[in-house]
Amino acid sequence: MKKLALISIPLTLFLLALSSYLALAVAPTESTMGDVQRIFYYHVPSGWVAGLCFTINFLASIYYLWSRSPASDAVAAASAEVGVVFGAVLLITGPLWARPVWGIWWTWDARLTTTLILWLIYVSYLVLRRFAAGGQTQVLAAAFAIFGFADVPIVYFSIRWFRTQHPAPVIGGGPDSGLAPPILHVFLTNLALFTVLGMIYLVLRYKLQMQEQALESAHAQAALKGVA
Amino acid sequence: MNSITFLKAAYTIAWLVYLGYLGRILLRLRRVEEEIKEVAVSSSSPAAENIRPGVQQRA
Numbered sequence: 001m002k003k004l005a006l007i008s009i010p011l012t013l014f015l016l017a018l019s020s021y022l023a024l025a026v027a028p029t030e031s032t033m034g035d036v037q038r039i040f041y042y043h044v045p046s047g048w049v050a051g052l053c054f055t056i057n058f059l060a061s062i063y064y065l066w067s068r069s070p071a072s073d074a075v076a077a078a079s080a081e082v083g084v085v086f087g088a089v090l091l092i093t094g095p096l097w098a099r100p101v102w103g104i105w106w107t108w109d110a111r112l113t114t115t116l117i118l119w120l121i122y123v124s125y126l127v128l129r130r131f132a133a134g135g136q137t138q139v140l141a142a143a144f145a146i147f148g149f150a151d152v153p154i155v156y157f158s159i160r161w162f163r164t165q166h167p168a169p170v171i172g173g174g175p176d177s178g179l180a181p182p183i184l185h186v187f188l189t190n191l192a193l194f195t196v197l198g199m200i201y202l203v204l205r206y207k208l209q210m211q212e213q214a215l216e217s218a219h220a221q222a223a224l225k226g227v228a
Numbered sequence: 229m230n231s232i233t234f235l236k237a238a239y240t241i242a243w244l245v246y247l248g249y250l251g252r253i254l255l256r257l258r259r260v261e262e263e264i265k266e267v268a269v270s271s272s273s274p275a276a277e278n279i280r281p282g283v284q285q286r287a
Binding site: 001004005008009012013016020024033034035036038039042043046085088089092093096097099100197201204205207208211212214215218219221222225 | 271
């Protein structure tokens with residue numbers, strides 16, 4: 001545990017410090033929105049990692065239903081929780097960016113609404129795992145996760161299908177989309193840094209999940225011994 | 229409030245959430261490891277002695 005803490009704490013601090021330095025000191029000031037646009041360098045990578053984690057959760061859940069492997073269930077549980085944390089940052093930084101730029105904290109537009117629903121789906125998934133009784137919790141959670149994932153492509157395509165308040169995609173969004181090279185470089189670097197950060201959390205959370213499974217087994221064996 | 233306040237708030241909250249979550253995982257890991265050791269020590273059966281962290285046992 002101490003070894004894990006000695007590695008993960010400095011690494012997390014380094015990743016957060018470097019991404020903040022790039023966003024706040026290296027990236028140029030955007031001409032229309034000014035400095036508040038720098039929220040973009042945390043907002044979008046957080047959303048990217050959340051989407052990545054929900055995709056991992058989806059794949060692990062399918063594999064769990066096929067194999068009943070405890071490791072795949074642990075991957076599914078870990079990825080859902082990490083995804084919810086990154087999704088929370090996405091949902092917090094969004095309104096903090098929207099308020100000075102749009103003049104409102106929130107609006108029920110397609111992207112915002114589907115993202116909130118997605119986050120609530122995975123919060124429900126974690127609640128189900130935490131409180132469901134009986135031996136079929138993992139199977140129920142896996143089935144829930146597979147259906148819940150249907151919202152991920154809807155969130156991704158929502159700004160292409162519906163032109164509401166949220167801006168159109170700035171990358172791969174058509175001939176008029178795109179970022180200036182200095183902004184693009186910082187954005188892609190932060191995307192990579194956040195991906196590494198997400199994977200660190202995922203590995204740690206997976207290890208915790210496996211430990212909790214081992215503890216449950218230890219208690220079960222102790223109880224059996226008590227009965228015998 | 230000017231826009232810099234929103235920028236500072238966004239970065240502060242993001243740092244707090246990410247560091248807080250890391251701290252929570254590490255604390256939970258420590259607690260579970262300690263509990264596994266306690267269960268293994270309190271039970272003298274061969275099955276309990278074989279309990280290793282990260283290994284799913286059959287109940």
